[in-house]
Amino acid sequence: MRNYHISKHNSFYAIGLSYKKADAEVRGKFSLDVPGIDHIMDKAKEIGVDGLLAISTCNRTELYGFAQHPYQLIKLLCDQTQGTVEEFQEVAYVYKNHDAISHMFKVGTGLDSQILGDFEIISQIKQGFYRAKKQEMANPFLERLCNSVIQASKRIKNETELSSGATSVAFASVKYILDNVPDISEKNILLFGTGKIGRNTCENLVKHSNNSHITLINRTREKAEDIAGKFKLTVKDYGDLQSEIRKADILVVATGAQLPTVSKALIYPKKPLLILDLSVPKNVSDDVKDLDNVTVIHLDQLSQITDETLAKRKEYVPKAEAINEKVKKEFLKWLETRKFAPVINALKEKLNTMKVEEIDFQTKKIEGFDQMQAEIISDRIIQKITKQFANHLKSSEVDTEDSLELIQKVFQLEPHSK
Template sequence: MKKYHISRHHRFITIGLNFEKADAETRGRFALSQAAIDELLEQAREEGIDGLLVCSTCNRTELHGFAASPEHLIRLLCTHSHGTEEVFESIGYVYENTEAIAHLFRVGSGLDSQILGDFEIISQLKKSFIASKAAGIANPFLERLLNAVIQASKRVKNETRISSGATSVAFAAVQYLMARVPDIGNKRILLFGLGKIGRNTCENLVKHTGHSRITLINRTLQNAESIGGRFDLLVRPLDALQEEVGRSDVIIVATGSPTPTLTPEQFGGTAESEQAEVRKRWILDLSIPMNVDPAISDIDGVTRVHLDQLSQITDQTILERRKDIPKAEAIIEEVKAEFGAWLESRRFAPVIKALNQKLKHLRDEEIDFQSRKFSDFHHEQAEAVADRIIHKITRQFANHLKDDGSDTDESLEWIRKVFQLESDNS
């Protein structure tokens, strides 16, 4: 793998944890709310971090940025979450420079998702960059890198079968219900929480089950009414939650709260143990941190499922997608190489600029000398010819520096010495 020059002063570092080694409870402790992200970005800027992207989803929490050491970023993460550095050391990962860039490409292209081909992360990365820019801690490198990742993601989505069909936690939830809940079309379903995952789950429920007996509850009633109106579904206010919990056979929770929003107490006096037949119910928790109290599993007849369990469901569609992983990886390598070429050109651009200025200074001196020497000297023609020569010379040097076979450091130093250019400290 080609090594790219990143920065003379800081390394480009990724630190994070994801579903592979951190369970839902642990990921919940390291999860960051938007308010926490804003505070983290502000502290990072004050501490001299040069460019930072913070992404916290149900599957991962990651920081991507320029710092003197990974420990700096890890400390920032732990300061603004409920995680500790000791726990991070046991389940977290650190990538630097080329490896950090490669990791972000895989994440953004759906190859590092909990469910292969889930591209929800791209919208999260875009949102993260907007937050960084608002905080004054987004630099041209991060912007160019994110644009390259978005380009790779689009190509993987359009040119491979990695994302064929629906592939997301929301879709997996609906697939789970269709496969395991008898007579799903006649069950009462409650969907609590209508953020992005909740909206997607609602759409998948209607699309794949044809179900209309779905009740929507959301903290913001207006959002629930908008979605309910779109699909002709029943909408109830938040204070009707306990009533709907008692009525529902299937409850899907996607509230995104830092604490449980569904607890045993909300089931009231509906314990089924005294009845002749225990009523079966299914509760799906699509949130990080977990928004369904684990104690609910102790209620008779209740099956509680978290998104980590949903992601383990593998069907034939996923197996087919895996066949296209090499094709997706080839696309990523192609776009990554283009980004690497830009990065290298950014490295030698100051030298080429300085060379251009030096040659123009020599041009001005020579034109001034010749204009005093010849009475019929044509100033504009001489300048036009000289400019074309300068352009050709600088282009030749730039092409040489772009050549993979050249030693860029040695060439840059040679140009500086020969043309007596000022040392580049960028």
Template sequence: MHTSLNKNHKFYAIGLSYKKADAATRGHFAIDENAQEAILNSAKAAGASGLIVISTCNRTELYGFSPDAMTLVKILCEHTQGTIEEFLEVAYLHKNDDAIAHLFKVGTGLDSQILGDFEIIGQLKIGFKRSKKLKLINPFMERLVNAVIQASKRIKNETEISSGATSVSFAAVQYIMARVPYISEKNILLFGTGKIGRNTCENLVKHTKNEHITLINRTKEKAEKIAGKFNLLVKDYADIESEIAQSDILVVATGAQKPTINKEILYTKKPLLILDLSIPKNVSDDVKELENVTLVHLDQLSQMTDATLKRRQGYIPQAEGIISEITAEFNAWLQTRKFAPTIKALKVKLKEVQAAEIENVRKKTPDFSEATAQAMSDKIIQKITNQFAHHLRHANGSTAESLALINSIFQLEDSDDV
């Protein structure tokens, strides 16, 4: 499969996810916006024709063109906290068709921690826009990302794979509601303004009718902005110990690289449920030493296999059918791109023959209708080129041989196949 302007480059997907990498390892390879820009600029400087970066709490991935997978691995590791050895222990490296298949699976929620979680498609769109701004999206990647977005929309609309709880944040709320009685009367404290924490907070407000939710963030202005949206109370970071002491539930969603909550700051006498929705983990495991404290991390939440998730699994074949259909359309487009220059060159060659023959006949034939001859021979040329295009489209494994034969018979000039 030839896909890049540089014939030595292939399309790769490299990354790690919750499947093999634990929260701590994923934290080492988490990428913030600055690091994403740095990775893209490094790739551009190295002559890359296309690259997209995705980084969420569940996965870090690079999709792009490269002479080999290790080039992308090195770029990723240069701009994150982890080592190449650590990455390769838990990584996946996919090439060409396998890389395309992986992106479809990820973008349509089939590879999400909670089956049918469509939040990832938003991340893909953001990554795509960022790369396009830096001119790191080639026609292949543009077409591929649009195909994945189309598959995602169709799966969402045509199947029920995303019905019910779709995200870790919703699973967090389900967990709380299933285990905490009289939830509407409990004191809930949200520490941090990470995306999953904000979504959890929104779902808590919506589903528990609780009016005792407090928000604390290191940057108070940020907390006030979010609190206004959900009608929450904001307290100072300095008050965190006393606020935790009054809480029944603590939801931690900070972006810190090391634990921000440990047993030293917990003085609670009543049962306290702590949900750590951060990557890397922001709550130290030592809190479990306290008898009245229960700690749950998002990795545990996403393993919930309730009836909703089991029901969703029944829609996987339908979703895979949609992906197969759209992948086939993408591959057909890719094949067309491979032979389009040859068909174009063939048309030019036939037009040269047409012009010479019309000129010959015009000289020898009185009352010759050049317009009629032109129109008739144009139709013949179109039929001939259509026939060749049809053959090439269905040549499967022999496309390259067929192209070489056409080029040889008609003595066409070599042309790049992208």
């Protein structure tokens, strides 16, 4: 596979880890927040990484970028997170050039999601690109690649039923509550934190449980009030957490903290309590499970709730893959063209110089020489010659690198790439 380089010695890599080999605890160690991503961008600039995109969700953390060696990207990630290189290597994947491009298409279109067809990841790619652009780490390659993946994702959404039916983790958590808690409309539900899955769970609970006993607590009260206003919920202060947990029958934890926020000490185990921990890393201490009357369900368990919806979705995988292949082909075509465009432009310039010299010579030599006609004919010939070369370079049977070298040698060209 030839290098898809933009800068001379760099290859394009995707490095990361996901739910497939890394459990919630390990994923938590490598998760990145926005300041963390910005810091990685700054460090990447210092070591000469040209073009970098970072995404971090509860199911995966990935870096896509140009480097001389993938270890440069791995080190950037490990230096900025709680995880070590050794831990990363145990669960990681590294893709290069064409494979890295294919991986982003697969991820961005929900084909690699923990719940097949979960399209939330595409907004993470959009945000990742926005951050890269803001940090001046987005190059034309990354921009075109992200746009192609977004385009494929839209087409799959519109042309297939890969994301039909509700199978999001938020829906799975509500389904779990409805299936396991009798008389749900009578129960006290407490939502701690305003993480996305928690907010979606909350919205689904309001919709499906007919419950008016839902309370929301967040470290910053304004955020809680903002969300509570939408769903007409009660808001309590962070200081009331312990007393509210004691009143609750169901506790949904969706904070973005890096360490557990719900400890054994906060819980009053005199009556049954169901805890759903929808956070990565885990935000409920492991020892809470030891308490009588307390059931703790983590995100990973909910993600495994598969049903007929998922089986139905699987039928659309081949169609989705075909769309991906089509859009990817167009991207790779653009990439090849971009690679030889500087040489073709330099060739055009060279032929134009020859044309100008020749017309100038003939104008002086031939009386009544029609310069205008000569220009028209010459320009058409130059157009046809460069088109022949471009078509030759586009051909899949051709070794582009060798051909480019030969053209440059024959015409003594010095292409200047932008």
